[in-house]
Amino acid sequence: MKKTTLEEKEFLQQYDSSAFEKPSVAVDVLIFTIENDTLKVVMVERKEFPYKGCLALPGVFVGIDESLEDAVKRGVKVETGLTDIYFEQLYTWGEVKRDPRMRIISVSYMAMVSIEQLRAKSKNGNISDYLYPVEEMLKAENELAFDHQQIIAYARERIKNKVEYSDIAFNFMPAKFTLPGLQKVYEILLDKPLYKANFRKKISPMVLETDESTSGDAHRPSKYYVKNQEYRP
Amino acid sequence: MKKTTLEEKEFLQQYDSSAFEKPSVAVDVLIFTIENDTLKVVMVERKEFPYKGCLALPGVFVGIDESLEDAVKRGVKVETGLTDIYFEQLYTWGEVKRDPRMRIISVSYMAMVSIEQLRAKSKNGNISDYLYPVEEMLKAENELAFDHQQIIAYARERIKNKVEYSDIAFNFMPAKFTLPGLQKVYEILLDKPLYKANFRKKISPMVLETDESTSGDAHRPSKYYVKNQEYRP
DNA sequence: CAAATAGTGTCTTTGAGACACTATCGT
């Protein structure tokens, strides 16, 4: 890793003399998106023991010279091809038996991305094949790998909370969007209907009107908006 | 750790054949209390390289057969003698160079405890010697070990936020307390003065009146209250 | 003009904030 001084060496000898075995550290990533008015998460089917055939969150081991965030970026890139997407740390899971093979401590991260971005980058293989409805994944009868159901449940709650007081919902939107579209996303994330007028009052400082509108629909056109980058929650 | 099946063995050989070196995992604990109307945190002076002489958060390495929470309990017990105190996970710090000696990923936890509890258990050695004012620790000119100033700053923000919508403030209180006393704690945690009448309206569902009062003071006595265990935030 | 969705005006309810008042102790 780096050059070693004398004092350091003492410590390292003392510590590394493997009186202890070290746990492994992985990052598990929950890549959320909204497809067909449904909140979905990227999952992969396990091909090996344990939980063979079960769905699991994508994860990677953290390299010795790699930060947690770099590991997340690597994982996201491998899974989706995307490079610059929003993510945040969720929670660190450290029960001893969470993986039956060996001791693995998992630092979980939530990523959020629009379905448009996700589709644009997934060249070979349809990304939709890896998208699973979150509410399905949370059903008790659905056996997921490891403690991943618990992790998804935790993330689902965090999303519900943060949508209320932050602007994370915008991560699910394309650059230009309509307010009815944005409202629908809020409703999906919060899992409850909202009043149009109240919703618009609340999010008005977060958005900027453009001069474009929808067209072709058999009803009044809807203005396109972009996110107001000035806005701070 | 456990008996190993054939399939597992393959995985373990593959993974453990130390193509990779593993990071170490530690938990760092922020033990908060309020002493003399000041928010304080338990810190220890480092006796060795690196950051020799600097203050550091107490931490322990996570054992291979020890959950993160068990490691926290062990750390808290060593540092304070206390066993059943409130704590919650804060954040996991994984920058590669955060410790110059070696790669250490630190899972930080916040613990909160009343000064009365802290004093009761600390038999040998005065616990006050390890209590440092949080606001002092956050001053730019104060050099703390590793990224511990950043961790404290993060925790300080989290406390400010959570005090508003949870009941964490009660962890700093003894079993019986007065409302003026509780208000003072809220004011310290939020770092701003509160209106008496409004404060009482807000916390009234969280507390239960007892039939005891303060006495001996040259002013109207104050009722003692206990926490309402029914209350859910 | 009918159906459908976009968009606005406004009344009600709720809770935070501010402040003034009353209550009860010791001296």
Place this chain on the structure above:
DNA sequence: ACGATAGTGTCTCAAAGACACTATTTG
């Protein structure tokens, strides 16, 4: 009685919630 702190009543104001109305498109 007075100083000091405990405890309460109530007005104001801003935000959330509920609902009714108007606006603009296509067929």
